[in-house]
Amino acid sequence: MKLVECIPNFSEGRDQEKINAIVAEAQGTPGCTVLDLQSDSTHNRCVLTFVGAPDAVEEACVKMAKKAAELIDMRTHQGAHPRMGAVDVIPFVPAMDISMEECVALSKRTAERIWKEAGIPSFLYEDSATRPERRNLADCRRGEFEGMPEKLLQEDWAPDYGERAIHPTAGITAIGARFPLVAFNVNLDTDDVSVAKTIARTIRASGGGFRSCKAIGLKLEDRNIAQVSMNLVNYEDTSIVMVFEMIRALAERWGVRIIGSELVGLAPAKALLDCAEYYLKLEGFDARRQIMEYHLIGLGTEE
Amino acid sequence: MKLVECIPNFSEGRDQEKINAIVAEAQGTPGCTVLDLQSDSTHNRCVLTFVGAPDAVEEACVKMAKKAAELIDMRTHQGAHPRMGAVDVIPFVPAMDISMEECVALSKRTAERIWKEAGIPSFLYEDSATRPERRNLADCRRGEFEGMPEKLLQEDWAPDYGERAIHPTAGITAIGARFPLVAFNVNLDTDDVSVAKTIARTIRASGGGFRSCKAIGLKLEDRNIAQVSMNLVNYEDTSIVMVFEMIRALAERWGVRIIGSELVGLAPAKALLDCAEYYLKLEGFDARRQIMEYHLIGLGTEE
DSSP, X not given: OOEEEEXXXXXXXXXXXXXXXXXXXXXXXXXXXXXXXXXXXXXXEXXXXXXXXXXXXXXXXXXXXXXXXHHOOGGGOOOSSOOOBSEEEEEEEEEESOOHHHHHHHHHHHHHHHHHHHOOOEEEOGGGOSSGGGSSHHHHHTTHHHHHHHHXXXXXXXXXXXXXXXXXXXXXXXXXXXXXXXXXXEEEXXXXXXXXXXXXXXXXXXXXXXXXXXEEEEEETTTTEEEEEEEESOTTTXXXXXXXXXXXXXHHTTTOOEEEEEEESXXXXXXXXXXXXXXXXXXXXXXXHHBHHHHXXXXXXXX | OOEEEEOOEESOSSOHHHHHHHHHHHHTSTTXXXXXXXXXXXTTEEEEEEEEOHHHXXXXXXXXXXXXXXXXXXXXXXXXXXOOBSEEEEEEEEEESXXXXXXXXXXXXXXXXXXXXXXXOEXXXXXGOSSGGGSSXXXXXXXXXXXXXXXXXXXXXXXXXXXXXXXXXXXXXXXXEOOOOEEEEEEESOSOHHHHHHHHHHHSGGGTSOTTEEEEEEEETTTTEEEEEEEESOTTTSOHHHHHHHHHHHHHTTTOOEEEEEEESOBOHHHHHHHHHHHTTBSSOOHHHHBHHHHHTTOOOOO
């Protein structure tokens, strides 16, 4: 049974009725199961996590895009998070028995229907990107909703689906298949945020650090401690153990210790099984063969 | 979808045709999937791992018991491993969406049918045990095939199913539901097996150590190193981290270090996720909510 995980982000984080109306479209689509919904009023944004068969996920995305276009007016939208559309981004992640190539194909079918049925143009990003400069979501979104009409007229920035003009109220959407993202934070026993910021700059790809690590340093005001907050965009490339042990070593420079960590949202089991393998020094470990749950979801391999 | 893991042990580890004929009964039962088969000629024993819906697993066990009784003659069986029957033991382990109580009920239905349809008596053991002294498989099996006719006549050792006499050639079987067992070995950088033996005696339940840990010390002759070999009969009670860190601390006494470890056969993801949680100092981690695969097999919990 093929399953895709889909994590659409909508530019509404305050009006619960509108959020519910959008999510109801996924809940009401046979073959889709909603796993998580997080909304943030500062960001004025909500993030839905659901899974389903590819066709069901496609159907749900088209219906949610229509509903979001109906309920959200980007001309009056304000929020701390960068955004360019009512449906800001729709990532598809291979979850079970499905290849990245199939998720790329799904993203293109969905983008075409969202253009034809909802009139919203889109960029294909990450593994679906049609050119290297569109892989990174931040590059696609640069200029945000307000700057998009002008950006779409630039030679390199015609949408992948739709014309060189945004939907008047719903803007434009980024749609693409990507590897599962692991959001992982490490907490330090210091109230000095500059330690976390320096570590973040050192370990992230943009600072010459780990290729698949994005990181910022911030302060948890309620606990008066500093935190290195990360997105690992490919945990097989840059693992949790790599960033954890690097942070441990770097923090030592200031006599600072790791007091805890956090996994935010959902993650694939493999990201943590790799950690157990490292710390236990497991020899010859093969998760797909030895972990019962992989056999239960049809991803197990036999000896 | 309810799934049970079943790991029957048969007293045949040399004749591949006989082994294949027995395993074919599980492979040919609709609703059953064979995951693993290991045979050992020194032990003269094979261990099959398969999963399936409860009714399918019951059917496969009855068919395999009949086939084993037909092909294996315990009167001439010799092997290093203790044994009392052609089908020596049939453990049922809850795998997906099923309770221990349901597995206990399944073990009793299976035991009744194996008596009625194959004429093989049985003891109920582990969570299915009808009295405390039958929980431990080793206690049920003490006396082995040769001593069973006399043992069954003792007041306390009437079979749970069947009369006070073994099947003439197939002996008697232990049948029961149990928690998933984790077979975990730790390798030491010493060729002195006495270090491993001393550590094993210290950490195992029978030596006053961890309640759910069975352990022996042995030497890996091919690598010339000592190993602590363990069965964790309840990894939620006695975790991998507990035994690993205890062995690390005890080995230090002789200046010995851990150089590796091994997970033998299949294990539930949770046994290793718990290790990642410990070493990463994860705060507020909830595997059932945060690990994608639990959602895919219907064991996820939402916030």
